[in-house]
Amino acid sequence: MHLSHTIQLGLGRGIEVFRSLSNITHFLSMKPHNSQWVVQKYVEKPLLYHKRKFDIRVWVLITQKNEVFFYKHGYMRTSSSSYDTKEQNNYVHLTNNCLQQHGDNYGAFEEGNTLSFKTLEDYLRQEYSKYDINLETQIIARFKDFIIDTYLAWKTKLNPFRRKNVFELFGYDFLIDEDLRVWLIEVVHPLRALVLSCGRYRSIQTHI
Numbered sequence: 767m768h769l770s771h772t773i774q775l776g777l778g779r780g781i782e783v784f785r786s787l788s789n790i791t792h793f794l795s796m797k798p799h800n801s802q803w804v805v806q807k808y809v810e811k812p813l814l815y816h817k818r819k820f821d822i823r824v825w826v827l828i829t830q831k832n833e834v835f836f837y838k839h840g841y842m843r844t845s846s847s848s849y850d851t852k853e854q855n856n857y858v859h860l861t862n863n864c865l866q867q868h869g870d871n872y873g874a875f876e877e878g879n880t881l882s883f884k885t886l887e888d889y890l891r892q893e894y895s896k897y898d899i900n901l902e903t904q905i906i907a908r909f910k911d912f913i914i915d916t917y918l919a920w921k922t923k924l925n926p927f928r929r930k931n932v933f934e935l936f937g938y939d940f941l942i943d944e945d946l947r948v949w950l951i952e953v954v955h956p957l958r959a960l961v962l963s964c965g966r967y968r969s970i971q972t973h974i
Contacts (some may be wrong), residue, residue, distance in 0.1 A: 767851065783808065783859055792952040809826075809949055810851055812866035815889060816934040818875070819845040821861045821951060822886075822940045826913055829933045830925050834917055836910060846871035898944065908948035909940055916953055 768784045783791045794803060812819050824840035843861045846869050850858060857869040866872050866879045873879060887901045899905075914937075925932060939951040 767810055768805055777827055781860055781862075783854075786888065795917070809941055809943050811944045812849070813944050813946065814849055815842065815844060815881075815886075816875075817848045819849045819859065819861055819879075822942070824913075824938050824940070826917075827848045827933055828917065828924060828936070829929060832921060832924075832926070834913065835926075838883075840883055840906075842883075842886055844879045844881060845877060846874055846877055858910060860942075879907060897946075902948065903905075905942065909938065911946070912940070912950045913938060916950070959962055 767788055767947070768787070782793065784793070785935065790805060791925045794805075812861075816819075820842045821844055822840055825837040827835040827837065829835075843863055843866070845861050845908070846860045846866060847855065853859070854967055857866060857871070860866075863879060883901065890901065924934060937954040939954065941949045941951055943949065
Protein backbone atom coordinates (compact mmCIF):
# COMPACT_ATOMS: atom_id res chain seq x y z
CA MET A 767 0.00 0.00 0.00
CA HIS A 768 1.04 3.60 -0.69
CA LEU A 769 -0.20 7.09 0.02
CA SER A 770 -0.14 10.01 -2.37
CA HIS A 771 -0.97 13.63 -1.79
CA THR A 772 -0.48 16.89 -3.59
CA ILE A 773 1.76 19.52 -2.05
CA GLN A 774 -0.77 22.21 -3.00
CA LEU A 775 -3.25 21.05 -0.33
CA GLY A 776 -3.09 20.44 3.38
CA LEU A 777 -5.34 19.58 6.34
CA GLY A 778 -5.80 16.01 5.13
CA ARG A 779 -7.18 17.08 1.74
CA GLY A 780 -6.10 15.35 -1.45
CA ILE A 781 -4.69 12.23 0.24
CA GLU A 782 -5.31 8.97 -1.59
CA VAL A 783 -4.64 5.40 -0.46
CA PHE A 784 -3.50 2.92 -3.14
CA ARG A 785 -3.04 -0.83 -3.04
CA SER A 786 -0.91 -1.21 -6.19
CA LEU A 787 1.72 0.79 -8.04
CA SER A 788 -0.26 0.48 -11.26
CA ASN A 789 -3.15 2.32 -9.62
CA ILE A 790 -0.79 5.08 -8.54
CA THR A 791 0.68 5.56 -12.01
CA HIS A 792 -2.77 5.59 -13.57
CA PHE A 793 -3.99 8.14 -11.02
CA LEU A 794 -1.00 10.43 -11.55
CA SER A 795 -1.25 10.15 -15.34
CA MET A 796 -4.64 11.82 -15.12
CA LYS A 797 -3.28 14.85 -13.26
CA PRO A 798 -1.96 18.10 -14.83
CA HIS A 799 1.69 17.92 -15.88
CA ASN A 800 2.68 20.84 -13.69
CA SER A 801 1.12 19.44 -10.50
CA GLN A 802 3.40 18.06 -7.78
CA TRP A 803 2.64 14.94 -5.78
CA VAL A 804 4.34 13.04 -2.97
CA VAL A 805 4.09 9.23 -2.93
CA GLN A 806 5.16 7.37 0.18
CA LYS A 807 5.01 3.82 1.46
CA TYR A 808 2.13 3.13 3.77
CA VAL A 809 3.09 1.57 7.11
CA GLU A 810 0.69 -1.37 7.05
CA LYS A 811 1.38 -2.68 10.55
CA PRO A 812 1.14 0.30 12.89
CA LEU A 813 0.96 0.08 16.64
CA LEU A 814 -2.74 0.22 17.49
CA TYR A 815 -4.59 1.82 20.36
CA HIS A 816 -7.53 -0.44 21.26
CA LYS A 817 -7.53 -1.78 17.67
CA ARG A 818 -7.55 1.72 16.17
CA LYS A 819 -4.79 3.52 14.32
CA PHE A 820 -3.17 6.65 15.75
CA ASP A 821 -0.34 9.01 15.02
CA ILE A 822 1.45 11.53 17.22
CA ARG A 823 1.75 15.30 16.83
CA VAL A 824 4.51 17.27 18.55
CA TRP A 825 5.36 20.96 18.24
CA VAL A 826 8.78 22.47 17.64
CA LEU A 827 9.69 26.15 17.88
CA ILE A 828 12.80 27.53 16.20
CA THR A 829 14.11 31.04 16.93
CA GLN A 830 16.14 33.41 14.77
CA LYS A 831 19.15 32.38 16.91
CA ASN A 832 18.74 28.80 15.67
CA GLU A 833 17.52 27.63 19.05
CA VAL A 834 15.28 24.58 18.78
CA PHE A 835 12.62 24.03 21.44
CA PHE A 836 10.62 20.82 21.80
CA TYR A 837 7.15 21.23 23.31
CA LYS A 838 6.78 18.32 25.73
CA HIS A 839 2.98 18.12 25.65
CA GLY A 840 2.59 16.12 22.46
CA TYR A 841 -0.55 14.12 21.83
CA MET A 842 -2.05 11.14 20.02
CA ARG A 843 -4.51 11.64 17.16
CA THR A 844 -6.77 8.63 16.88
CA SER A 845 -8.95 7.08 14.23
CA SER A 846 -12.66 6.62 14.94
CA SER A 847 -12.81 3.11 13.42
CA SER A 848 -11.09 -0.24 13.88
CA TYR A 849 -8.01 -0.72 11.74
CA ASP A 850 -8.18 -3.00 8.71
CA THR A 851 -5.94 -2.78 5.63
CA LYS A 852 -8.81 -4.11 3.50
CA GLU A 853 -11.02 -1.21 4.51
CA GLN A 854 -11.46 1.46 1.81
CA ASN A 855 -12.66 4.12 4.23
CA ASN A 856 -10.04 6.86 4.69
CA TYR A 857 -11.30 7.51 8.23
CA VAL A 858 -9.70 4.18 9.13
CA HIS A 859 -6.29 5.03 7.69
CA LEU A 860 -5.85 8.80 8.06
CA THR A 861 -5.78 10.17 11.60
CA ASN A 862 -5.45 13.82 10.62
CA ASN A 863 -7.86 15.70 12.86
CA CYS A 864 -9.06 17.95 10.05
CA LEU A 865 -10.25 14.82 8.23
CA GLN A 866 -11.52 12.85 11.23
CA GLN A 867 -13.75 15.66 12.47
CA HIS A 868 -16.00 15.14 9.44
CA GLY A 869 -16.55 11.44 10.18
CA ASP A 870 -19.73 10.04 11.71
CA ASN A 871 -17.83 8.49 14.64
CA TYR A 872 -15.72 11.54 15.48
CA GLY A 873 -15.37 11.91 19.26
CA ALA A 874 -17.04 8.55 19.94
CA PHE A 875 -14.04 7.29 21.93
CA GLU A 876 -12.08 10.42 22.90
CA GLU A 877 -12.90 14.12 22.92
CA GLY A 878 -11.62 15.52 19.64
CA ASN A 879 -9.98 12.14 18.88
CA THR A 880 -6.92 13.21 20.86
CA LEU A 881 -5.13 11.71 23.85
CA SER A 882 -2.15 12.74 25.96
CA PHE A 883 1.31 11.21 26.17
CA LYS A 884 0.35 10.04 29.66
CA THR A 885 -2.47 7.96 28.18
CA LEU A 886 -0.08 6.42 25.65
CA GLU A 887 2.46 5.68 28.37
CA ASP A 888 -0.17 3.96 30.53
CA TYR A 889 -1.43 1.96 27.55
CA LEU A 890 2.07 0.72 26.67
CA ARG A 891 2.70 -0.23 30.27
CA GLN A 892 -0.55 -2.16 30.44
CA GLU A 893 -0.53 -3.90 27.05
CA TYR A 894 3.22 -4.43 26.59
CA SER A 895 4.44 -4.78 30.17
CA LYS A 896 6.94 -7.53 29.34
CA TYR A 897 8.88 -5.16 27.08
CA ASP A 898 9.37 -2.52 29.80
CA ILE A 899 8.90 0.33 27.32
CA ASN A 900 10.07 3.77 28.39
CA LEU A 901 8.21 6.39 26.37
CA GLU A 902 10.72 9.15 27.00
CA THR A 903 13.94 7.26 26.22
CA GLN A 904 12.69 4.85 23.54
CA ILE A 905 10.03 6.80 21.65
CA ILE A 906 10.31 10.53 22.31
CA ALA A 907 14.10 10.37 21.99
CA ARG A 908 13.60 9.14 18.40
CA PHE A 909 11.24 12.05 17.76
CA LYS A 910 14.03 14.40 18.76
CA ASP A 911 16.52 12.61 16.48
CA PHE A 912 14.22 13.18 13.51
CA ILE A 913 13.67 16.79 14.51
CA ILE A 914 17.41 17.46 14.60
CA ASP A 915 17.93 15.73 11.24
CA THR A 916 15.20 17.74 9.51
CA TYR A 917 16.35 20.99 11.09
CA LEU A 918 19.90 20.45 9.85
CA ALA A 919 18.53 19.68 6.37
CA TRP A 920 16.76 23.01 5.92
CA LYS A 921 18.08 25.43 8.55
CA THR A 922 19.67 27.64 5.86
CA LYS A 923 16.17 28.25 4.45
CA LEU A 924 14.83 29.65 7.73
CA ASN A 925 14.57 33.40 8.21
CA PRO A 926 16.25 34.28 4.89
CA PHE A 927 15.96 38.04 5.56
CA ARG A 928 17.63 37.69 8.98
CA ARG A 929 14.83 39.40 10.85
CA LYS A 930 15.25 39.84 14.60
CA ASN A 931 12.93 38.64 17.36
CA VAL A 932 11.10 36.12 15.18
CA PHE A 933 10.42 32.41 15.43
CA GLU A 934 8.77 29.63 13.46
CA LEU A 935 6.50 26.91 14.79
CA PHE A 936 6.30 23.50 13.13
CA GLY A 937 4.08 20.48 13.68
CA TYR A 938 5.80 17.09 13.43
CA ASP A 939 3.67 14.01 12.78
CA PHE A 940 5.03 10.60 13.77
CA LEU A 941 3.84 7.00 13.54
CA ILE A 942 4.89 4.04 15.69
CA ASP A 943 4.74 0.61 14.10
CA GLU A 944 4.03 -2.73 15.77
CA ASP A 945 7.77 -3.26 16.34
CA LEU A 946 7.92 0.10 18.16
CA ARG A 947 9.90 1.75 15.38
CA VAL A 948 9.26 5.44 14.90
CA TRP A 949 8.44 6.86 11.46
CA LEU A 950 8.32 10.52 10.53
CA ILE A 951 5.19 11.15 8.46
CA GLU A 952 5.57 14.84 7.70
CA VAL A 953 6.46 18.28 9.00
CA VAL A 954 3.72 20.86 8.65
CA HIS A 955 3.62 24.63 8.82
CA PRO A 956 1.68 26.13 11.74
CA LEU A 957 -0.72 28.16 9.61
CA ARG A 958 -2.21 24.84 8.54
CA ALA A 959 -1.28 22.76 11.57
CA LEU A 960 -2.63 24.73 14.53
CA VAL A 961 -6.32 23.85 14.37
CA LEU A 962 -7.92 24.73 17.68
CA SER A 963 -10.98 22.51 17.42
CA CYS A 964 -10.96 20.46 20.62
CA GLY A 965 -9.89 20.46 24.24
CA ARG A 966 -6.40 19.16 23.52
CA TYR A 967 -5.71 21.95 21.02
CA ARG A 968 -7.12 24.61 23.34
CA SER A 969 -4.81 23.32 26.06
CA ILE A 970 -1.83 23.76 23.73
CA GLN A 971 -2.88 27.32 22.93
CA THR A 972 -3.08 28.09 26.64
CA HIS A 973 0.41 26.67 27.33
CA ILE A 974 1.91 28.65 24.43
